[in-house]
Amino acid sequence: MAAAVAALALGGLATQALALSDARPASPLPMEAEVDAAPAPAPEGTPAGDAARPETRLDQPLPEVIYDLDRLPEPVRRMHGLILEAARSGDLERLRPLLGTGQQATQITLGALQGDPIDFLREISGDAEGHEILAILLEVMEAGFVRLDPDTSRERYVWPYFFALPLEALTPSQRVELFTLITAGDYEDMRDFGAYIFYRAAITPEGHWLFFLAGD
Incomplete structure (x- = not known):
């Protein structure tokens, strides 16, 4: 599904990513239970917007690709489920209590966010x-997904796993998975x-939603 819209969202990949960094930013509003499920504070030493790409090479062991959600720590599994529920609802406002605020805000743009995060997501x-x-x-x-920097202050679970693997390391079946998100033309650009x-x-082991963004 998203492969069709990826052509719009990815047209001129790196150029668009820089443009997004400069951009301003049927279900009811979040229920009380969802508001109570606001993201846990990031652990000390973990930057709130740490979207650093891991250093991976073909001559080094690659991160394990994981599909089993039961292998996620409970706070991560909980946040992951809340994000899925919000996305499936069709209501952007359902994301608001999950995005956090201030220093604990989820990073949704490569540059500093100006304005309301929901407005920004709607605009892009x-x-x-x-x-x-x-x-x-x-x-x-x-x-x-992959688990990066395990057992450190920067540990995080990242979706999709393509972010942490060299593109040339992808198997044919993994490239098919990739094309559910992007087009073949986007793949060549990447x-x-x-x-x-x-x-x-990405989500931290404590259940803090670190980032949701594109670009590099």
């Missing part, structure tokens, strides 16, 4: 209701760039 979506960006978020969070630069998301 290809439709007025923000359904496109919710569809992308849904497919990102339904993909396989190969020229040297890395996966479409949308990705």
Whole structure:
């Protein structure tokens, strides 16, 4: 599904990512239970917007690609489920209590966010209701994932796993998975760039939603 809209969202991958960094930013509003499930504070020493790409090479062991959600710590599994529920609802406002605020805000742009985060997500979506960006978020969070920097203050779980693997290391079946998110043309652009630069998301072991963004 998102592969069709990826052509719009990825047209000129690196250029668009820089543009997004300069951009201003049927279900009811979040229920009380969802508001109570606001993200846990990031552990000390973990930057709130740490979207650093891991150093991976073909001559080194690659991160394990994981699909089993039962292997996630409970706070991560809980936040992952809340994000999926919000994305499936079709209502961008369902994301608000999950995005955090201030120093604990989820990073959604490469540059400093100006204005309201929900307005920003709606503006970068290809439709007025923000359904496109919710569809992308849904497919990102339904993909396989990796655990990066395990047992350190920077430990995080990242979706999709393509973010942490060299593109040339992907198997044929993994490339098929990748094309559920992007088009073949986008893939060639990424190969020229040297890395996966479409949308990705990360959650800390404590259940803090670190980032959801594109670009590099």
